Amino acid sequence: MQTFPTPQIVERTEQSYVGVTRTVTMTTMGEIADRIPVLIGRLAELGVAPAGAPFLRYLLIDMDRSLTVEAGVPVLGPAPRDELWQTRVIPAGRYATLTHTGHPDELIAVTDGLLAWGEEHGHRWDVERRPDGDRWGCRLEAFHSNPMEVSIDAWVTELTFRLAD
Template sequence: MTEFTVEERAERPWVGVSTTGELAHWDRVNAHVPRIYAALAAAGGIPEGGPVYQYHRMRTAADPMDVTVSVPVAARIEIGEGFKTGALPAGRYLVTRPEGGPDALKGVHGEMWRWAALQGLEPAIEERADGIHWRARTEQFLTDPQTEPDRTKWAIEVAYLLK
């Protein structure tokens, strides 16, 4: 059973790249991660953790989704053309850190929705004709794949901003 918590969080600055991607071609989305870290290092910035995938618009897992691949930083910093800077909003977040790495994520999201509904919690979303628009839905990779090649051992944090 996955454990869920509700956490109050401060605003969290990031640098990254916004894109549209499909799960079938997620390697194109992942390709931004080393570029962001390299640009951040070249600008003298220091990462505050592993990459964060911010999901902005989704319909189904098979459809293209709007996502920002980002790296958390201590304060907003410009790292060059083609890169964005922003901040995850402060607020209450529903959070889980599932076991099983990226392959466990599909089931985790369904469990989060069901658990939130049972608790009377509502994710900060807006449903539109082109899909669900999230104010903040993230997956942060806490394990460096270069030090732990076994995907099933990767630590990941999933967080949804709540209304």
């Protein structure tokens, strides 16, 4: 794995997006990731261009049991209604973010590094620890590479986690 990149703190405005939510396990994570091309394809059919990179938004994480994850695509303004998705908003606020270039299997270690960096620098995450799992205010993995055009060992993924107010 590469050297851990230095995270940055950024202020984000709210961002509209369309998304599909599923509860998955680590072994069935592909079920939600596979929704991203479907969302992008349907937006294209409706003449709507994505306003940014597609992402996975982790809502509830219990690594031993399941994860509630949303596949999303940013859009400008309100998206057209469609039975395929729900229209939601990524909340405004302060976020810690970093970009990783490498194999997606490295993202668990990179995520651990980001969380450790936050603790080391006294940042509090927007997360509620509960017996059924960690409920995140906003935890994103945005995908800046087209898997059809870039080797899997060179994928560019941006991690963006909301900080507590």
